[in-house]
Amino acid sequence: MKTQRAIRKFLFILNSLVAILLLFSYFLPFISPKTFPALAVLSLGVPILIILNIVFFIYWLLRRKKELCISLVTLILGFNYVTSLFLISGKSNIKENNLLVMSYNVKGFSNLGWKNKSSTSVKIFDFIKTEDPDVLAIQEYYINSGIDHGFPYQYIKTKEPKSKFGYAVFSKYEIVHSGSLDFEGSQNNTIFADLKIDSDTVRVYNVHLESLGVNPNKENFGQENSEKLYRRLKRTFSKQAQQTALFLTHKNAWKGKSIICGDLNNTAFSWVYNEISDGMKDAFLEAGRGFGKTYNYPYPLRIDFILTDESFVTDNYKTHRIQYSDHFPIMANLH
Template identity: 55%
Template sequence: MKKSPIFSKLLYFINAVFATVLLLSYLLPYISPKSIATFAILSLGVPFLIVINVIFFVYWLIKLKKHFILSGLILAIGWLFASPFYKFSERKVLLNDDVKVMSYNVHLFNYYKWNKDEQTSQKIVDFIAEKSPDILAIQEFYKQTDLSLSYPYKYIKLKSKRNKFGSAIFSKYPIINSGSLNFEKSANNAIFVDVLKNEDTLRVYNVHLQSLKINPNKENFGEENSEKLLLRLKNTFREQAKQTEQFLAHEQQWKGKKIICGDFNNTAYSWVYNQIVKDKKDAFVEAGSGFGKTYNYPFPARIDFILTDKSTQINQSKTFAVNYSDHFPILARVNWEK
């Protein structure tokens, strides 16, 4: 049965709405959540908007309708100016003097039994041992006596003496300096170490920005609770902005070689990512492939990152789809041009 012109007009109107919102979302990296927090929430939905516009583009193209131009044009603008949603090719150059860096939010090593597999914590440790990164940054670390990561050097910053959770950096290279930024009124934090590799000193940050605390399986999206959720998200994005400014004030004082690992709790289309990635390289953008999905959710969301200074050669970027946490571990091989 041939679809009526009214149906096509309605579908194109819906297409136009999604295309316009996607176009507006390209402004997100330039607007601080401290000024318009509500707008910042849209950054979480950018991957969804891209997929919807791809579907419309393909639909109209198959129907041989010129309507495909709308979504096609806006997707092309994003391809040219926004962070890539999908990478078709990867870089893989394995050099003996590469530094293998892993960032992994381990979800407290399954301490509260989110995963019913009793061996989850040990599987995380075994996985790390198998990949054997030279530098390992862990978010949502939980100190347990029955788990052992075999590294000669480490810096662990727990929330307090009573609380055994926090952030950690493990290293095969000597740690000659370390510290914590101590985000105020937050369970999240940013820590750093200076490691000595041959005659080079590398600054390594482990950044865990304010958590969104969203569970799509448990959230009640009724009117009253939706308002509470939006308010919570707005407050979270404001906190992320403050934490980002605190981190950048500290990070910009270091003029040497650097690696920034972390769970930003926001996408590559956000203001916080745009601020932190300035004058740096994103390992996924430089050497990754596919969606780069790092959050264990049906929709492709990249919220975990490994960034380096501009002088770095990134030889590999890989995401491992292992279901031991609500995040996937990411690993990059980096080197510095002589």
């Protein structure tokens, strides 16, 4: 009996700690990394905090113990927060004449290194042609003149004039204006293209905020020790905050319709996402299903997004689990 009471007490304390951390994380979207960069690191751990609270709730429920209230109340208080991780049902109302948008971080067309970029790019564009999106935003694009991308209009911006590495927007609709934000001191960038769609001009942003620089296949994500990893993540989130401010200044000057695609290198539980998605609709939340993770790693990270302004309705959203990159392509059917 003493052993059972000790185990129950230990689990109660552990459950309470996990619940408190999750409750605290509800405030993270409102705390800028420029103010407290260390807190931004916690946003990456939110998915596991949610899962652990669900596990604890089920554990106490099966044993009919009152401790189930700890995680239950915590999860209810953050219900909209929790649904950013997992959705039970979605939409599948694919209609004709909808706008099909795809966003894809292709990692230079090779998740195995640069040596296979030619064959990987062929596979990726074969997949894209099969899905047949109207608009395609690619992060970490690598120019390969031998590939037929199949789109009549394109805007490609490399970080350096002689470089082949950059960002691209491909479109079936005419691009009437385009440009680049040219993030300073970073290999990442954001570009935009204004598309003439019927009587409207729709601005499509292709966003790629500062990369986390982690390697999921190595210990400590490729860092020598956890302390160095922690410091690097803090620097990354601080730079993301600066890039977000620059992006929002540019975006807020645009008064027309807009769609934001890209890799934020941060989760839906972060200040970065909260700022960029303000006044926008998340296509995954509108029509997605399941975990919606976009990073090819066992941990459920959703760091790639398609956001639309209020004028669009998302009829269908899908994450394609193809392994040509360390990211999965995402698609949204809009009208």
